[in-house]
Amino acid sequence: MSKGRFGIHGGQYIPETLMNAIIELEQAYEKYKKDEEFCEELNDLLNNYAGRPSLLYYAEKMTKDLGGAKIYLKREDLNHTGSHKINNVLGQVLLAKKMGKTRVIAETGAGQHGVATATAAALLGMECEIFMGKEDTERQALNVFRMELLGARVHAVTSGTQTLKDAVNETMREWTKRVEDTHYVLGSVMGPHPFPTIVRDFQSIIGREVKEQLLMIEGRLPDAVLACVGGGSNAMGIFHEFINHKEVRLIGCEAAGDGVDTDKTAATMATGTIGIFHGMKSYFCQDEYGQIAPVYSISAGLDYPGIGPEHAYLNDCGRAEYVPVTDREAIEGFEYLSRMEGIIPAVESAHAVAYAKKLAPDMGKDQIMVINLSGRGDKDVAQIARYRGVQINE
Amino acid sequence: MNRIERAFSQGKAFIPFITAGDPSLEVTQQLVLQMAEAGADLIELGIPFSDPIAEGPIIQDADARALSGGVTTDQIFDMVARIRKSCDTAIAFMTYINPVYTYGTERFLKRCSEIEVDALIIPDLPFEESEELKPYCNEYGVKLISMIAPTSKERIAMIVKEAEGFLYCVSSMGVTGVRNEINNDAEEMVRLVKEIKDIPCAIGFGISTPLQAAEMAKFSDGVIVGSAIVKIVEQYGNECTPYVKEYVRKMKEAVVS
Secondary structure, eight states: OOSSEETTEEEEEOOHHHHHHHHHHHHHHHHHTTOHHHHHHHHHHHHHTSOOSOOEEEOHHHHHHHTSSEEEEEEGGGSGGGBTHHHHHHHHHHHHHHTTOOEEEEEESSSHHHHHHHHHHHHHTOEEEEEEEHHHHHHTHHHHHHHHHTTOEEEEEOSTTSSHHHHHHHHHHHHHHSOSSEEEOOOSSOSSTTHHHHHHHHHTHHHHHHHHHHHHHTSSOOSEEEEEESSOHHHHHHHGGGTTOTTSEEEEEEEEETOTTSSSOOOHHHHOEEEEETEEEEEEOBOTTOOBOOOOOSOTTTOOSBOOHHHHHHHHTTSEEEEEEEHHHHHHHHHHHHHHHSOOBOHHHHHHHHHHHHHGGGSOTTOEEEEEEOBBSGGGHHHHHHHTTOOOOO | OOHHHHHTSSSSEEEEEEETTSSOHHHHHHHHHHHHHTTOSEEEEEOOOSOOTTOOHHHHHHHHHHHHTTOOHHHHHHHHHHHHTTOOSEEEEEOOHHHHHHHOHHHHHHHHHHTTOOEEEOTTOOGGGGGGTHHHHHHHTOEEOEEEOTTOGGGHHHHHHHOOSOEEEEOSSSSSOBOSSOOTHHHHHHHHHHHHOOOOEEEESBOOSHHHHHHHHHHSSEEEEOHHHHHHHHHHGGGOHHHHHHHHHHHHHHHHO
C-alpha cells in the first residue's frame, strides 16, 4: 500500500508530472513541522495576525431555548478573514515560502479559502492566483472582489459543473503546467497525500484549543462535537484532538441540498460510494460507471462530490458519525443563530447549527456540545435574502 | 510477437487518440477502422471521464460531448468487441482510475482481456499507486503503460525498470493540447530511458503537425497525437472520418520518413 493511507482511503493518485512536487512537499513538511523557527513564526502569525486563540463561547440563550445539552460555539468566524481557512493557509504559504516557491495557487468554493490564500500571499509577498467555479463567482461575487483587492488574480472556471470540484480540477491542471515555482495551497483535508495530513495538522489547533478551553471552563471534555463537512477541514480540525477520547461523539454535518432522496444533494457519506478522484481514494457522489455526479448545495463551500479520506476512514471504523442536513434546515439554523445569539454564521456552519438544534434537546442538561462555527455569514447574507425572496443590493 | 510489439516493428509508430463516443460510437468505430487502414500502429481509445484532470480544453470538451450523448463503459466494451472482428491493430484504453475502480477493477480487466484490448493508460495512476491495477493487468494479460514526464528526473530509472509494452513520454509540462513549440527535453528523456532498458518510447502531449511528428520520431520510437485529431472530430462531427483518415495517413508518412 502506498503512502498517506487512512484505512483503505487516501493515497496519491495524481499525474506523474506532479509526483516530484508532492514528494518535495512531504519532505519539506516533515522537516519544517519539527523546525522551531518555523513553528514560532507560524504561531506568531496565528496569534498576532489571525487573532488566535479563537473564543469558546457559551451559547446560553440557545442552550436554554433547546432545553438540553449545554452548547458552546468555537468561534472560528472571529478569525481574520472570517473563517477557519486562515489556519491552514498561513501554515501552507509559510511552508511554500520556506521551500523557495514564489507563487501560490488555490481553488475556492465559497471564496473563504481563496480570500484566506490571497490574504496570506499578500502578507508573505507571494504571487497568487485563485480558481473559482463560474457559478460560485456569481453567488459569491463579493469574495471575488475581495480577493482581487488583496492582489490575487481570480479565474472563473467554466468547465464541468462550474463549482468547487471543477475549480480543483483547474487548479491541478494549472499546477502541472507550472510546478517549479508554484505551490498549490489545497484548502481542505483532501487531495493526494500529504495534503490531507498537512491540512489536518494545521487545522488541528481548533480542537486543541477547544480541549484546553473546555477543561478550563468546565473541567471536562465535551460529549459531542459538531462540524459541517464538505471536504472536511474544519471538522478534522476540531475532531482530531478528540479521536482518542472515545467517549466524545464526533458528528459531521453534510450538505444534503434538497434532500438525500433527491439528485440535488452533496451528502457524500449518505449517497456516495468508494472511488478514486482528486488524488485520493474516498467516498464520492458518482454513477455506476464512476462518472462524478453533479452535486448541489446552497452552500458553495460544501458543494463538493467527495470527502477527505480521513473522514472516510472515521466513518468506516465508526469513530465519527455523518448526518445529512438540507438547505432548508441550514437556512433555519442560519436565521436561528442570528436571532438567538446575535451571531450570523456562514451558511456552511449553519448546517452544524441546524443539526445541533435537533440533537441538543435529546441530550441531558449535564451534557456538553461544542459546535464548530467555522465561518461568519456576511458573505451569505445576499444569497439568503434571495432565498427568502428579498431583493437587496449588495 | 504481440500486437504492441508489432506496433513498434513497422518503422516509427504513429499512435492516434480519440475519445470513444465523440460524436457517437458509430463514428468512433468507423474512425478506429479507418485510422488502422491509414497506418495507425496503435490506437488509443479514450473512455470519457467527467473530470479529466490531465486533459486540456479540447479533450475535456470531447469527453463532455461523449458523456452527454449517454456513452457508457459497457457500450465502449461492446464496440471494441465489434471492431475486433475485423481489425487486429493494437488498442489501448486511455481513461482515469475512477471509471476502472468503480466498474470493479477485476471485472474491468477481465472484460478488456475478452475483447482483446492490449493496454491501459491511466494518467492519474503514478508508479506509487500502480499496485491498484498491476495484479489484475498481469492476470488478464493487459499491459499497464507507464508514463514519464519532464519532472520525473531521478524517478525515471524506477519507473522504467517496471515498465512494459511501451513507455509514454510526456513531452512537456501541463495538460494535453496542441502546442506550437515542444520542449526539447524529450530527447534527453528518451536517452535516459534507453540507458536503463530497451523499451519502445512514444512521445505525446502537444504534437499536431507532421513536421513536429517527424522531429519527435527522429529520436523516439513513436508519436502520440490526441488533441489535433479530436479537433478534427469536433470540426466535422459525423462527417469527420475521411478527414481524420487523411490526417493519420500524413502523420504516419511523416514519422516513417
